[in-house]
Amino acid sequence: MTNIEQAGTFRLGHRDVKRIGYGAMQLAGPHVFGPPKDEEKARAVLSEAVASGVDHIDTSDFYGPYVVNRLIHEALHPYPEDLVIVTKIGARRDDKGAWLPASTPDELRKAVEENLEHLGLQQMEVVNLRLMFAEAPAEGSIEAQLKAVVRLQEEGLVRHIGLSNATLAQVRQGRDMAEIACVQNHYNLAHRADDALIDELAEAGIAYVPFFPLGGFSPLQSSVLTEVAERLGATPMQVALAWLLRRSKNILLIPGTSSPEHLRENLAAAELELPQDAMRELDGIGAAAK
Numbered sequence: 118m119t120n121i122e123q124a125g126t127f128r129l130g131h132r133d134v135k136r137i138g139y140g141a142m143q144l145a146g147p148h149v150f151g152p153p154k155d156e157e158k159a160r161a162v163l164s165e166a167v168a169s170g171v172d173h174i175d176t177s178d179f180y181g182p183y184v185v186n187r188l189i190h191e192a193l194h195p196y197p198e199d200l201v202i203v204t205k206i207g208a209r210r211d212d213k214g215a216w217l218p219a220s221t222p223d224e225l226r227k228a229v230e231e232n233l234e235h236l237g238l239q240q241m242e243v244v245n246l247r248l249m250f251a252e253a254p255a256e257g258s259i260e261a262q263l264k265a266v267v268r269l270q271e272e273g274l275v276r277h278i279g280l281s282n283a284t285l286a287q288v289r290q291g292r293d294m295a296e297i298a299c300v301q302n303h304y305n306l307a308h309r310a311d312d313a314l315i316d317e318l319a320e321a322g323i324a325y326v327p328f329f330p331l332g333g334f335s336p337l338q339s340s341v342l343t344e345v346a347e348r349l350g351a352t353p354m355q356v357a358l359a360w361l362l363r364r365s366k367n368i369l370l371i372p373g374t375s376s377p378e379h380l381r382e383n384l385a386a387a388e389l390e391l392p393q394d395a396m397r398e399l400d401g402i403g404a405a406a407k
Contacts, residue, residue, distance in 0.1 A: 121170050124362050124387035127369055129173060129324050130243050130277035130298045134201050136362060137387055138173030139166040139380070140328065140373035144188055145181045150214035152184050153375060160192035165377055167193060167200065169384055175301075175326070175371040177205040177247075178232045179216075186235040194237045204232045205281055205301075207247035207262065218249035222265035229266075229274050244269075245279035245301050254284045254302065254310075259291060267295050279326075285314045292321075299324040299369070306357055307337055309403035319367040326369045330357045339402050345395050351386075354379075358386035360399050 126133040144159040146152055153159045166174070176185050189202070196202070206228035209219035219228065225246075232241060246266050250257040259280075269275045277298035280291050291297050300318060304311045304327035315325045331337045331354055339353075346356045354372070361368050372383040391399070 121384050121387045125366075127324055127367055128322060129201055129203075129369060132199075132201055132242075134173040134369065135170060136368070137171070137358070137370045137372070137384055138175065139163075139171045140371035141174055141176040141185045141189060142180050143373040143375045145184045148214055149180050150210065151181065153188075156188065158377075159188050159375060162375060162377055162380055163189060163192040166380060166384075167197060169380075171384070172197070172199045173201045173203065173369065173371070175203050175205075175373075176236075177208075178228060178235060179205070179208050179210050182210045183231075183235060186232060190235060190237050201242050202236060202238070203243040203245060203279070203299075204236075204241055205245040205247045206232070206266075207281075208249055216249075220246075220249060220262045222261075222268075225262065225265045226269060229269050233274065240273060241275050243277045243279055243298055244275045245281040245299070247281040248283050248287065254282050254287070256284055256286060259283075259287050260294065263291055263294050270295070285311075285317070288314060288318075297323060299326050301326040301328060303327070303329050304361075305330045305332060305337060306342065306360055306399055306402045307332065307339065307406040309406070315365050315368070319365050323367065324369050325365065325367050326371055327361060328371065330354065330361060330370070330372060341398050341402055345398055349389065349391075349395065351389055352382055355382060355386040355389050356391070356395075356399070358383060359389040359391050360396070362387070363391055363396065 121135050121137040124136040207220045279299040281301040318325050342353050346353045374380050
């Protein structure tokens, strides 16, 4: 048994995947724009992730743009049969790296077709519709965008549909229109706005995929997290990931790194036991942040 198998599995689309996967965003250059300094190292991280048992990789053509999907194709194609590659559409980058909406039916179709081309696939296993009403989840009807993705699903280009950067109301709207395989939102020890959404999805058997487990580009600074990690002989990231695994059975993790050493540390979080007193301390971080 590999260490990540100890965390168990959960359903993503029609497959059960291990609860610790890999987010490929950090394989691009600074601010997820341009190529990395060391492409050989980036490909080695991808190869090691799969060799270590990872069967769920999160990516997008707007990482780079186009850089990360090219690296995935170069490192891993032909892909293992059990590997689930999940992409996101709904955004684009300008020539300065800004993140812009790209959610018209034509833009969404082009994004799926380009992801397929760059990854060397005939069908995307899961496509997350990234909502770009604002940087953070913001209310607004998703009917037009989701209808466009459903059409691509009906054509066979997309097998399963997910939502990203979505509010609870938007997830409910989406579930009324299509079968939603997963929701990918910002969530961690301190950013707990999705607690009710996670619980609702767990009851429905739908995966929740949090990003930025340590706060994103501004790392979560918490003396409590640091103290718990030191007491357990672990890193703060390992503790943050272990807390997410304990938070709910439907949470699937996609920690990202461009370092083989950090990859091994992240995967080892599956082995970390969090005592009840540690869980209470960590839960308090979210309460203090409200």
